[in-house]
Amino acid sequence: MISTVQTDSFLLLIALILISGVLAAKFSNRIGLPSLILFILVGMLAGSDGIGFIYFDNPEFAQLVGIFALVMILFEGGLQTKFATVRSVIIPAVSLATAGVLLTSAIVAMAAFLIFDITLLQAFLVGAIVGSTDAAAVFATLKERNIKAKMGATLEAESGTNDPMAVFLTVGIIELIMIPETAVLSLVPTFFWQMGAGLIIGIVIGKVASFSINRINLDSSGLYPIFSVAFALLTYGTASFVEASGFLAVYVAALVIGNTELTYRYSIFQFNEGFAWMSQILMFILLGLLVFPAELFTWEVISGGLLLSFVLILIARPVAVLLSTIGMKYTWKEKTFISWAGLRGAVPIVLATFPIVAGVEDGEFFFNVVFFIVLTSALVQGTSISWVARKLHLTGPKKDIPHHSIELISMGKANAEMMQFKVDEDLKIVGEKLKDVEFPNKANISAIVRDETLITPYGETEIKAGDFLYILVSTKYEKELKRALEAKRADLKKEKSKKVSREK
Structure with a gap:
């Protein structure tokens, strides 16, 4: 009887979370606030430091849900991306996703070392965690905003491919902290293996998935979207099994699938869009539950977090963009916009759980600092992207997104x-x-x-x-x-x- 009550309460809780998330997404569009902020606030309010409705303190589970959600978000983003658009910005996107992340991490690390009483390796850990832009935040923020196609493509391609560098740096530095005798140079071949193998696995499974979806005649049309999700998880699992980059593999596989003529194409796309939204809602609310406001809003976290946010937004990111796009066909206005639109979101928060799970000293403190930086980035940059684009004259034609009642079959x-x-x-x-x-x-x-x-x-x-x-x-x-x-x-x-x- 007790287990039945617990099950009923859990299902009621999931229902309330999803309803709150959907209403928050609707409200965020009206006030121009990134939806991730409201999702996180819902989690914080429902937590033990809020109304006390839910007590959640399980970083391992939050990490699991976060990785699953990021796979779904990257997969949906890749499906919606036209390869012709990505191809035109692939070089600057890759440069930003590798050299840009490295430069951003290094500059933020030096600032963290000066601001906090931590070791140099711990400072580089903080820099690595916040070094990449976030696919969930970028995709959601740019989806219905009339930003020029070139700018949108650059930012989306960068956010879809820069997670491997951030994950590599974070995991590598944690290994250096926990196992001091680890040689730094031994990590370099690992990076190239992760990137290269992830790319190949993504292409191969993407082609296999496209072929299977078109050739296997399933009895129900509702099975095709599930089939596509299965391939997304298969891609991540296969890449992770051989220690390659699962995030990169998923994004590449989605690009291949999305740019192939598919049977039940619109059903697959619509299902994955809804599933990505659900994943995003659950992930951000869960991450909001994981943080304790009493520990987050302390003077040390607020003052240090604000200083690091200032360095990240106004120094590290612009310098990284400027140096990563040298010799590429971007104007000063375009580089300025790319710098400003480098949103931080779920990826840094999920990566911030890695030190806690690994048992790194002061891991909870780093999590709170990163969480505060993400909130600042979303509030300051996320709410002003459209305004900055208009001021820099980088707006494009209004996006036409059909909301028709015609059933596509x-x-x-x-x-x-x-x-x-x-x-x-x-x-x-x-x-x-x-x-x-x-x-x-x-x-x-x-x-x-x-x-x-x-x-x-x-x-x-x-x-x-x-x-x-x-x-x-x-x-x-x-x-x-x-x-x-x-x-x-x-x-x-x-x-x-x-x-x-x-x-x-």
């Missing part, structure tokens, strides 16, 4: 799919009537959504910029259909000029 057994296509203003089909558009065989426009209004298509319907077309197409002709729809006006101008020159 993929009929695997019938080899057909309902495809969604957004009409950009530079496409050749803009202004054309449906009857004049040359669609491939077995492709029919089932609906058009214009300004959130459903339009029933017929031959005389004119296609306009901003329309969302919903086209039922045979899987066999899907690529051909996309090529036809994505033809640019510039291509037409070239064809016309060539025709004129030939006639002359």
Whole structure:
């Protein structure tokens, strides 16, 4: 009977946490506050130093949940990222994710050594923990903000690939602290193995997953999203088993899967988006429960945390961005924005549990300092990203995110799919009537959504910029259909000029 009561209470608790998280996400959008701040506050308020509803002091479990949540968030972020966009910024992103993290960690470490009464290795541990930007914070903050594509791609690619460096530095320094006879140079080959093997594993499993999703005909459409999540966990587990970077492998695998033509594509994407949100809510609330405000808001933590936040935001990050992007095609305004948008979030907090679990002296103190830095970063940088982008003239067109009630389906057994296509203003089909558009065989426009209004298509319907077309197409002709729809006006101008020159 006792176990039943405990189970019921646990389920009630999860329900209240998720409801609080969803309402917090809605409220954060209205006031322009990063949702992670409200999630953390919900956890802190529910904890023993708040209303005392929940007592939680288990860093091992928090670490487990945090890693699982980060895998889901990285996987969803990779699925949504277009490889063509990432390819254009891959060099600066990798530079920021490696050299940038190293420089940031070193500068913060020197500041921590001067501010706190700790050893040099402990100072470098603090620097390593806060050295990387956070995928959960960056993805969530930039998702619906109209930041220029180049800036968004750089920040998302950096945050998706810089976790391996932060994890490597954190684990390596903990090893140096706990086992002083460890040779520093012996850690270098480990880093290259983690990065290289993680990259290869991500590519291989990403291709296997794409092939399996498309070729295995499952009995229920609801199994395909679960299939994709299984591959995400398989990727992380495989990489970790061979001591490679699981986070990098998951992000790369998601890039491969997301940029492949998939059956049940939209079901997979929508499921993973919801699952990533749930993971994010649970992770941040749990991390909020793990911290005790009475220990967090002490003079030593507040004063030292503010000084370190100042160094991180205004010195370490800008210097790292400036040096990591030397010779790359970024203006001073763009570098300034990249510096300011280097948000800290779940990754530093999860990494801050590593010293506690490993038994490092003053591990709880380091956790509180890192937690305070993350709160400061989210409050100061997260709330002002849109304002800074406007001041630097780095805003792009408003993002069109469809919220339509049309059910997107993929009929695997019938080899057909309902495809969604957004009409950009530079496409050749803009202004054309449906009857004049040359669609491939077995492709029919089932609906058009214009300004959130459903339009029933017929031959005389004119296609306009901003329309969302919903086209039922045979899987066999899907690529051909996309090529036809994505033809640019510039291509037409070239064809016309060539025709004129030939006639002359």
